[in-house]
Amino acid sequence: MSFLIASQVLLWAAVLVLGVVCIALARQVGVLHQRIAPAGALSLRQPLKIGDPVPQLSLPGLDGTTVQVGGVRGGRSQLVLFLSPDCAVCEALLPSLRSAHGAEKNWLDIVLASDGEGDKHEAFVRKQGLSRFPYVVSEQLGRSYGVSKLPYAVLINEAGKLSATGLVNTREHLESLFVAQERGVGSIQQFLKLRGQKRASSGE
Amino acid sequence: MAASVSISAVLELVEIQLACFLALLLSVAALHKMFWRSRAQRAASELTGLAWRGAGMAASLATVSEIGAAGLLAIPAYRASGALLAASIWSVYFALIARSIVIGRRDVDCGCSFGAAHRPLGLFELLRCASLSLLAIVVAALCFASAGRDGASASLAGAGSGAAILISEALAAAAMLALYAALDHVMALGPLRAGEIR
Numbered sequence: 001m002s003f004l005i006a007s008q009v010l011l012w013a014a015v016l017v018l019g020v021v022c023i024a025l026a027r028q029v030g031v032l033h034q035r036i037a038p039a040g041a042l043s044l045r046q047p048l049k050i051g052d053p054v055p056q057l058s059l060p061g062l063d064g065t066t067v068q069v070g071g072v073r074g075g076r077s078q079l080v081l082f083l084s085p086d087c088a089v090c091e092a093l094l095p096s097l098r099s100a101h102g103a104e105k106n107w108l109d110i111v112l113a114s115d116g117e118g119d120k121h122e123a124f125v126r127k128q129g130l131s132r133f134p135y136v137v138s139e140q141l142g143r144s145y146g147v148s149k150l151p152y153a154v155l156i157n158e159a160g161k162l163s164a165t166g167l168v169n170t171r172e173h174l175e176s177l178f179v180a181q182e183r184g185v186g187s188i189q190q191f192l193k194l195r196g197q198k199r200a201s202s203g204e
Numbered sequence: 205m206a207a208s209v210s211i212s213a214v215l216e217l218v219e220i221q222l223a224c225f226l227a228l229l230l231s232v233a234a235l236h237k238m239f240w241r242s243r244a245q246r247a248a249s250e251l252t253g254l255a256w257r258g259a260g261m262a263a264s265l266a267t268v269s270e271i272g273a274a275g276l277l278a279i280p281a282y283r284a285s286g287a288l289l290a291a292s293i294w295s296v297y298f299a300l301i302a303r304s305i306v307i308g309r310r311d312v313d314c315g316c317s318f319g320a321a322h323r324p325l326g327l328f329e330l331l332r333c334a335s336l337s338l339l340a341i342v343v344a345a346l347c348f349a350s351a352g353r354d355g356a357s358a359s360l361a362g363a364g365s366g367a368a369i370l371i372s373e374a375l376a377a378a379a380m381l382a383l384y385a386a387l388d389h390v391m392a393l394g395p396l397r398a399g400e401i402r
Binding site: 009 | 369390
């Protein structure tokens with residue numbers, strides 16, 4: 001029996017070491033989270049404000065269909081991603097966009113938007129395998145959202161109002177728009193402002 | 205006959221180890237509430253809907269209850285009462301968290317994590333309270349069962365040297381608390397959204 005007790009003591013000691021190692025690892029992950037966070041899409045000056053109704057536009061898609069951008073669309077949100085075939089960052093973002101398209105398909109539709117020559121865009125869609133996304137080429141659309149830098153994303157909620165918007169360079173930036181809509185903030189700047197106010201009020 | 209003695213000894217060992225773990229956890233939780241009083245008060249206010257003054261009293265009551273339950277769990281004669289008090293405390297926390305989720309306040313910081321970070325209230329927070337409450341009920345049931353057996357302590361005492369058993373119990377409680385703390389740290393991190401990048 002003393003052998004069993006001794007083995008139990010050793011096993012619990014091993015579990016304790018394992019637990020401490022797990023805590024150390026989890027703390028490291030937490031520290032990394034704190035150092036990189038908050039990683040959100042940078043909101044630029046724009047004609048529309050968060051919560052404003054987005055003008056409803058019917059635009060011709062690259063495949064000949066009509067694409068509705070904005071407005072109330074049967075309880076679904078819409079992400080309009082402005083990109084360009086010449087933009088390397090836009091190209092790097094596409095795998096994340098495809099992933100988000102699959103993961104968020106229950107509530108979100110994605111529309112790609114650009115301007116310029118149609119042929120260039122058709123080649124871009126073929127090369128990148130973007131035929132599953134509606135693709136509109138419209139300068140008017142970019143102007144109405146005040147897009148000046150790419151890639152730029154605009155998230156329109158199910159009520160047809162501007163929910164979140166910003167410059168998106170990475171998957172974290174893209175997902176920050178979805179989280180912003182879920183938490184009811186419009187941009188990283190607004191989140192930081194609210195967090196500062198909350199900390200000041202609680203005296204932390 | 206020898207087998208029944210061994211089972212009694214094992215059950216008693218499990219009861220003491222679990223009781224030590226719960227007592228340790230309650231003590232740490234009470235200390236956490238004392239050191240970070242404003243966080244505990246805010247959590248009490250948001251979870252119960254009480255005004256700031258009332259929330260302060262509720263946080264104090266929770267702290268005193270946790271210290272009381274930990275103390276009772278540490279004393280063999282009052283272990284069952286301590287376990288039942290601990291089960292009641294976690295049941296109340298479960299009800300308050302469930303209420304917050306039902307009324308759509310998932311953003312509330314329940315003060316359940318040892319670190320400053322917290323994630324939105326959800327299934328994990330409910331499961332944690334339910335599991336701890338269940339564990340406390342198991343300890344109470346084991347206490348009642350051992351009280352009904354004759355010579356249960358003698359069976360454990362006869363199983364090995366007292367010092368070795370004491371070390372085993374202390375290590376087990378510390379190890380379980382370390383695993384709990386590790387899980388707490390991991391679950392306090394923001395969950396990743398679904399979708400693999402291909």
